[in-house]
Amino acid sequence: MMLKENPSLCYQCAKCSTGCPVSKEMDLMPHQIIHLLSLGQRDRVLRSRTLWMCAGCYACAVRCPNDIDITTVMDELRSEAVEKGIPCPHPEVLEFHRNFLKDMSRRGKVHELRMMGEYNMRMRRPFHDAAVGAKMFIKGRLHLLPPSAVGGFSRWMKKLWRS
Ligand code: SF4
Ligand code: SF4
Incomplete structure (x- = not known):
């Protein structure tokens, strides 16, 4: 699979890694991911924990002096890893992604309460973060009823799932 970004533009300044809020959880820093890609070590990258720790915050992409969109690279690599069955x-992160998309495909917006409930049931830990959820509910940040549907969005998502 061809990446949209060109990793050989990177000159290894590591600004991406120093700005990454979750770099401590990664086995390969974002600049190392880009370096390995430019060396053709794709398989090592696809098996990395880093892909699944990335929060998609775009801090790395904004900081890169060469405008390499590392966030999108991470997205593409995650999809490739799933397609290749790596x-x-x-697994809990992958499950969370799936649950999020499934919930989004219903109405075009996420119903957080239902999504987290289903996710916790799937992970067989129904009361995980229940105290946090209760606080958010009291503060009005979680809603019992699902949000109103975005016109046409759920159809578009279903089409995307099929392709
Ligand atoms: S998008 Fe991912 S890799 Fe980039 S800074 Fe955010 S968490 Fe780190
Ligand atoms: S910020 Fe850009 S140029 Fe610098 S190491 Fe990261 S990807 Fe390479």
Whole structure:
């Protein structure tokens, strides 16, 4: 699979890694991911924990002096790892992604309460973060009823799932 970004533009300044809020959880820093890609070590990258720790915050992409969109690279690599059947080192993260998309495809917006409830049931830990959820509910940040549907969005998502 061709990446949209060109990793050989990177000159290894590591600004991406120093700005990454979750770099401590990664086995390869974002600049190392880009370096390995430019060396053709794709398989090592696809098996990395880093792909599943990335929060998609775009801090790295904004900081890159060469305008390399590392966030999108991470997205593309995650999809490729799933397509190739490479075992995810953090199955709970993959499950969360799937649950999020499934919930989004219903109405075009996420119903957080239902999504987290279903996710916790799937992970067989129904009361995980229940105290946090209760606080958010009291503060009005979680809603019992699902949000109103975005016109046409759920149809578009279903089409995307099929392609
Ligand atoms: S998008 Fe991912 S890799 Fe980039 S700074 Fe955010 S968490 Fe780190
Ligand atoms: S910030 Fe850009 S140029 Fe610098 S190491 Fe990261 S990807 Fe390479």
